[in-house]
Amino acid sequence: MFKKRERKRMDFRVGWIISFMVISLFGWSGWGISQENPDNSFLMETPRTLKRLLTFRDKFYDAAVVNNHAWIVGYYGTILHVKEKPVFWERQKCPTTFPLFGVSFADKDNGLVVGKNGLILRTENGGQTWHAIRGQTDKNLFSVYLVDPMHGWAVGEFGTIINTSDGGKTWQDQSLKDEDISLNKCFFIDASTGWAVGEFATILYTSDGGISWHFKQRDEMGVSFYDILFKNRQEGLIAGQNGVLYQTRNAGQTWEPIKLPLENNLLGIGVLDTRFLVVGLRGTIIDETPDGTFQANQSISVPDWLHNITAFPSGLAMIAGDHGRILYSLKGEKRKWAILN
Numbered sequence: 001m002f003k004k005r006e007r008k009r010m011d012f013r014v015g016w017i018i019s020f021m022v023i024s025l026f027g028w029s030g031w032g033i034s035q036e037n038p039d040n041s042f043l044m045e046t047p048r049t050l051k052r053l054l055t056f057r058d059k060f061y062d063a064a065v066v067n068n069h070a071w072i073v074g075y076y077g078t079i080l081h082v083k084e085k086p087v088f089w090e091r092q093k094c095p096t097t098f099p100l101f102g103v104s105f106a107d108k109d110n111g112l113v114v115g116k117n118g119l120i121l122r123t124e125n126g127g128q129t130w131h132a133i134r135g136q137t138d139k140n141l142f143s144v145y146l147v148d149p150m151h152g153w154a155v156g157e158f159g160t161i162i163n164t165s166d167g168g169k170t171w172q173d174q175s176l177k178d179e180d181i182s183l184n185k186c187f188f189i190d191a192s193t194g195w196a197v198g199e200f201a202t203i204l205y206t207s208d209g210g211i212s213w214h215f216k217q218r219d220e221m222g223v224s225f226y227d228i229l230f231k232n233r234q235e236g237l238i239a240g241q242n243g244v245l246y247q248t249r250n251a252g253q254t255w256e257p258i259k260l261p262l263e264n265n266l267l268g269i270g271v272l273d274t275r276f277l278v279v280g281l282r283g284t285i286i287d288e289t290p291d292g293t294f295q296a297n298q299s300i301s302v303p304d305w306l307h308n309i310t311a312f313p314s315g316l317a318m319i320a321g322d323h324g325r326i327l328y329s330l331k332g333e334k335r336k337w338a339i340l341n
C-alpha cells in the first residue's frame with residue numbers, strides 16, 4: 001500500500017516537472033495561445049530555432065512579407081527568411097556584414113535590400129543568393145520599395161533618392177538638390193504615386209514616378225518622421241519622434257497631426273486586421289481602434305525598441321527590434337502580444 005502511494009506521488013511529481021520544463025521553454029502566454037491555435041507548429045518549432053539563429057546583439061530594422069514568406073533585416077548583414085507553413089526559419093547567406101536598414105519584395109523571388117554606405121543587395125530567387133550592386137551612391141540608404149519586380153525606389157541621407165527600372169541592376173539619381181535632409185522611409189502606391197518622409201517633419205510626394213518631388217510639408221524645427229504607410233489609396237499614416245502621428249484620409253491632400261500621451265519615438269507602422277499598428281521605443285505598441293482612434297496596447301511590456309511588423313495572411317503577426325527581440329500575436333478581436341524568442 002505504501003509503495004503504491006509513493007509511486008503515485010512520484011508520478012505526480014514527474015508530471016509537474018515535465019509541465020514546468022515545457023512552460024519554461026515556451027513561456028506561459030505562448031503555451032496558452034498555442035493551445036487555441038489548431039496548427040501550432042509555428043509556435044512549437046520557432047523558439048528552438050531562434051535560439052540557434054539569433055544573438056542578443058541582433059538589431060532588426062525592417063521586414064517584408066509576400067504571402068507566407070517574410071524577410072527581416074538588420075545589423076551585421078543579417079537577413080532572416082521565415083516561412084509560416086510549413087514552418088521554416090533560416091539566416092540567409094549575405095555578402096556583407098554592413099548594417100541593413102531596408103528590405104522590399106515584389107513577389108516571393110524578387111527582392112532588394114539597402115544599407116550602410118549605399119549598399120544595395122538584390123535577389124531573384126527569394127534570397128537563396130544575394131548579389132551586391134555597387135557604385136550607385138556612397139550615402140546611407142534607409143528604405144527601399146518595389147512596386148513590381150522591375151521598378152523600385154530607395155531613399156537615404158542628404159536627400160538621396162534613387163530609382164531602378166530593371167530590378168535593381170542599375171539605378172538613376174532623383175535626389176533632392178542641395179538638401180541636407182535624411183529621408184528615412186519611402187512608400188509607393190503604384191509606379192507613379194509615391195511618398196518619402198524624414199527629418200524636419202518632411203513629407204515628400206511624387207505623381208510622376210520620382211521625376212519630380214514636391215514638399216507637402218517641411219519644418220526646420222519639426223520632429224523627424226521614421227515611417228509612412230498607406231493601407232489603401234485614401235488612408236495613410238506617418239510615425240515620428242516624440243510620439244507624433246500624422247494621418248490622412250484623403251489620399252495625402254492633407255495630413256492631420258495626432259499627439260499621443262507619450263514621448264517615445266514611433267519607428268514602424270504595419271496593418272493588422274485592416275487597422276494600423278505602430279511600434280517604437282521602450283516596447284511601445286499602439287493599436288488603431290475600430291472607431292479610428294489610437295491607444296496603447298498593454299498586453300506585454302519589454303524594454304527593447306521595436307521597429308518593424310510582419311503580418312501573414314493567416315493572421316499570425318510578428319514584431320522585431322533590438323536585442324534580437326521578436327514578439328508574436330495570433331488573430332483575434334483584440335491583439336495580445338507575447339515573446340517568441
